[in-house]
Amino acid sequence: MEISELIKNNFPAIIALTGTLLGVLITQLFNWLNKRSEFYHQHKLKKTDQQIVFENNEVIKPVLDFLKKELCLITKIYQKGLNKEVSIEDELSEHILEMSMVGARIRILGNNILNKKYEEFTKLRIPISFDSLNEEGNKDINTAFENMKKAELLASEIISEIKKST
Numbered sequence: 001m002e003i004s005e006l007i008k009n010n011f012p013a014i015i016a017l018t019g020t021l022l023g024v025l026i027t028q029l030f031n032w033l034n035k036r037s038e039f040y041h042q043h044k045l046k047k048t049d050q051q052i053v054f055e056n057n058e059v060i061k062p063v064l065d066f067l068k069k070e071l072c073l074i075t076k077i078y079q080k081g082l083n084k085e086v087s088i089e090d091e092l093s094e095h096i097l098e099m100s101m102v103g104a105r106i107r108i109l110g111n112n113i114l115n116k117k118y119e120e121f122t123k124l125r126i127p128i129s130f131d132s133l134n135e136e137g138n139k140d141i142n143t144a145f146e147n148m149k150k151a152e153l154l155a156s157e158i159i160s161e162i163k164k165s166t
Helices: 003-009 011-082 089-108 112-123 125-133 141-165
Strands: none
Touching (some): 003 011, 011 112, 011 125, 011 141, 112 125
């Protein structure tokens, strides 16, 4: 018996067998592609989650903590101008060291408006200190208070910009 006769006599069985094998191969190929696509998307989601956690823990949270400390320090400077018994020297030196690292964290976000607001915010401590603590008779508590309120406003604008950036 020749091959052509064998094929002719068993053609329906050969078609069924070929169709079944192709169906199994195509199903396995689609399953593999689906699993590969799912793995890729899971990897991408995991990477995005890690970036979000990093940004929250290493950028946003330290900046917000610094803003809180800065506002507290500004308030203490103002209070010291009203009452000389408040101590700020230890906090001030530690706080100045932290300021540049927070500035670097803010620059990571790449928002020029945020950078300008932060620079303006950190510069406000100088006139508040001068107006509150000047002992040569040039003390101006009212201006210090106005600058303190301006610092509070800038801090809220910085927080708002951080929220927009993330």
